Amino acid sequence: xxxxxxxxxxxxxxxxxxxxxxxxxxxxxxxxxxxxxxxxxxxxxxxxxxxxxxxxxxxxxxxxxxxxxxxxxxxxxxxxxxxxxxxxxxxxxxxxxxxxxxxxxxxxxxxxxxxxxxxxxxxxxxxxxxxxxxxxxxxxxxxxxxxxxxxxxxxxxxxxxxxxxxxxxxxxxxxxxxxxxxxxxxxxxxxxxxxxxxxxxxxxxxxxxxxxxxxxxxxxxxxxxxxxxxxxxxxxxxxxxxxxxxxxxxxxxxxxxxxxxxxxxxxxxxx
Numbered sequence: 603x604x605x606x607x608x609x610x611x612x613x614x615x616x617x618x619x620x621x622x623x624x625x626x627x628x629x630x631x632x633x634x635x636x637x638x639x640x641x642x643x644x645x646x647x648x649x650x651x652x653x654x655x656x657x658x659x660x661x662x663x664x665x666x667x668x669x670x671x672x673x674x675x676x677x678x679x680x681x682x683x684x685x686x687x688x689x690x691x692x693x694x695x696x697x698x699x700x701x702x703x704x705x706x707x708x709x710x711x712x713x714x715x716x717x718x719x720x721x722x723x724x725x726x727x728x729x730x731x732x733x734x735x736x737x738x739x740x741x742x743x744x745x746x747x748x749x750x751x752x753x754x755x756x757x758x759x760x761x762x763x764x765x766x767x768x769x770x771x772x773x774x775x776x777x778x779x780x781x782x783x784x785x786x787x788x789x790x791x792x793x794x795x796x797x798x799x800x801x802x803x804x805x806x807x808x809x810x811x812x813x814x815x816x817x818x819x820x821x822x823x824x825x826x827x828x829x830x831x832x833x834x835x836x837x838x839x840x841x842x843x844x845x846x847x848x849x850x851x852x853x854x855x856x857x858x859x860x861x862x863x864x865x866x867x868x869x870x871x872x873x
Contacts, residue, residue: 622782623838624782624836625780626652628834628836629780630656630706630708631834631836633656633706634655634658636704636733638660639659639661640661640704641660641702642656642664642702642703643664643702643727644656644665644666645666645692645695645706645707645710646666646708646710646713647666648672650679650687651679651680652665653665653680656706657680657684661684662686663684663686664686664687664697665687666687666696667687667690668689692710692714692723693719693723694719694723697727699726700727700728702729703732704733704734705724705732706736707735707737708736709739709818710736711736712739712757713755713756714757715756715757717759730825733823733828734772734823735820735821736821736823737818737819737820739755739758739818740760740818741758741759741763742760743816743817744817745758761777761819764821765821768821768823771823772824773825774825774827775823776821776822778821779818779819780816780817781814781815781817799811
């Protein structure tokens with residue numbers, strides 16, 4: 603398993619705004635469609651914002667994370683009668699056997715190398731026929747094609763490896779792909795088909811296709827047949843505004859510039 607500090611370097615907490623914000627919120631939004639009235643476990647829950655969102659739909663939610671101070675923060679920030687937080691490892695989940703209907707684990711696998719042990723624990727705590735919703739970067743797109751090495755990642759998986767790991771433990775596995783983008787969407791008022799044309803281009807040329815090259819893989823796994831939504835889009839209407847505010851609050855250069863300009867702003871306001 604990776605050490606606590608290395609995992610903390612990539613945590614997303616409520617109030618942070620970047621492409622990871624949309625990606626994580628999109629995953630949790632999808633998860634809500636599975637959690638209605640269910641008993642849910644959220645592995646590597648971080649500061650607990652996702653578990654808290656799931657608890658609005660689920661019968662009961664347990665959030666588990668390896669870092670004790672982070673769990674203490676989650677307990678302080680989010681308090682609902684159907685929500686609890688525990689300290690524990692992904693390969694040694696501190697929960698009883700055959701208890702959960704749904705297990706969620708987003709961006710956890712790549713932070714440790716005990717993948718089979720983790721999957722064995724997932725099967726142990728899930729009820730027979732329970733559903734696992736899990737995501738991880740695709741090593742080919744996320745790392746290889748960009749010649750990038752994330753210092754917080756211990757063992758990334760290629761898509762085939764990810765699928766094989768899940769199939770070793772579950773009989774039914776469906777893989778989805780996820781990619782953050784900046785662009786535009788055009789849809790019919792009433793969609794009759796679950797299809798999406800994908801255009802890429804600039805002022806020189808356009809390309810049209812059906813597949814998207816995605817950095818992240820999202821899988822739904824179970825031993826029973828399950829119904830899960832297909833293609834979806836997450837829209838964050840305040841993303842740009844929040845990014846600007848975050849920059850203003852954190853940038854020393856902006857603060858100095860704003861201070862220097864404040865006399866001019868004052869004089870303009872008096873006109």
